[in-house]
Amino acid sequence: MHKDCERIMLTEEALCARVEEVAKEVDVRYAEKRPLVVGILKGSIIFYADFIRHLSCPVELDFMAVSSYGSGAVSSGKLNIKKDLDKSVAGRDVIIVEDIIDSGFTLANLKALLYDRGANSVIIVTLLNKKERREYDIEPDYNCFDIENEFVIGYGLDYDERYRNLPYIGILKREVYEK
Ligand code: IMP
Ligand code: MG
Numbered sequence: 001m002h003k004d005c006e007r008i009m010l011t012e013e014a015l016c017a018r019v020e021e022v023a024k025e026v027d028v029r030y031a032e033k034r035p036l037v038v039g040i041l042k043g044s045i046i047f048y049a050d051f052i053r054h055l056s057c058p059v060e061l062d063f064m065a066v067s068s069y070g071s072g073a074v075s076s077g078k079l080n081i082k083k084d085l086d087k088s089v090a091g092r093d094v095i096i097v098e099d100i101i102d103s104g105f106t107l108a109n110l111k112a113l114l115y116d117r118g119a120n121s122v123i124i125v126t127l128l129n130k131k132e133r134r135e136y137d138i139e140p141d142y143n144c145f146d147i148e149n150e151f152v153i154g155y156g157l158d159y160d161e162r163y164r165n166l167p168y169i170g171i172l173k174r175e176v177y178e179k
Contacts, residue, residue, distance in 0.1 A: 002163065005153070005170035010145060012167045015155060018144045019047065019127070023054030026095065026125060026142055030057040036092045038114075040106070041065040041083065042164065043099030046156040047127040047144075051097060062087050068105050079109040090118035099156050100128040101143070104136035111138065128152065128169070151177065 001008055037059050039048040052059060065083035094114055101107055107124055114122045123141040132149055153159050154166030159177060163170075 002154075002166055002170065004163070004173050004176050005166075006173045008168050008170050009147065009150070009152060010155075010169040015127075015144075015169065016050070019050045020054050022125065022142050022144050023051045026051075026123075027055045027057060030055070030093070030095075032057075033093050034058045034060065035095045036060050036062055036087060036089060037095045037097060038085065039063045040096065040098045040110070043156045043158065044097050044127070046164075047099060048097045051125065060087065064110070066106060066110065079106065079113070088117070089114050091120050094119045094122045096122060096124045098124065098126050098140075100130065100152075101126045101138070101140055102130050102133045104134050104138040107140070108136040108138040127155070128157075 035057065037048070037052055039045065039061070041063050042065070052061065062085045063083065064081065064085055067080045067082060068078070096107065096110060096114070098107060111122050111124065124138075125142045126140040127144045129140060129143040129146050130149055131146055150171045151159065152169050153163035153172045154169050156164050157169070158164045159172050163172070
């Protein structure tokens, strides 16, 4: 285990098994479709790569990078698109793949934006859900794990751009972000 981890919350094995299970549920629903699978950079990359390998429907891949202005517990109310999609979503069935839903700000705004651009349908697939932190009226359609209100790293998730490459989800030691 990395020295900055308090403990491992989800092992590689647990992640692998649950991601497969959820991807197969999604796959059944899209059997007759050709979804555009939108990964939200950068946190979703490892989850995304594992998720799409369990889909048998014909998928197209695309990515967006977004950030919310301001930080801390209260979002300031504007989504900043740092990298937009390459493809048009008009008429498409979109699957948004995101690492974690926290306040819900990012996904509430993103879902509305993609519908505004003419998407036929938009669903949200998340790896982690911090339910008790929700401030916006949005829920994932599929979620792999509900977690407690702890700051987690690994399997794509970062603190200050670090730890994304850890193969498990770990709880970051408080002393790392409180110093
Ligand atoms: P929301 O817009 O408040 O739902 O925040 C979602 C974003 O916050 C995620 O895409 C992550 O980038 C970040 N985030 C929230 N909680 C964590 C965490 O525990 N570890 C790493 N990133 C987090
Ligand atoms: Mg993110």
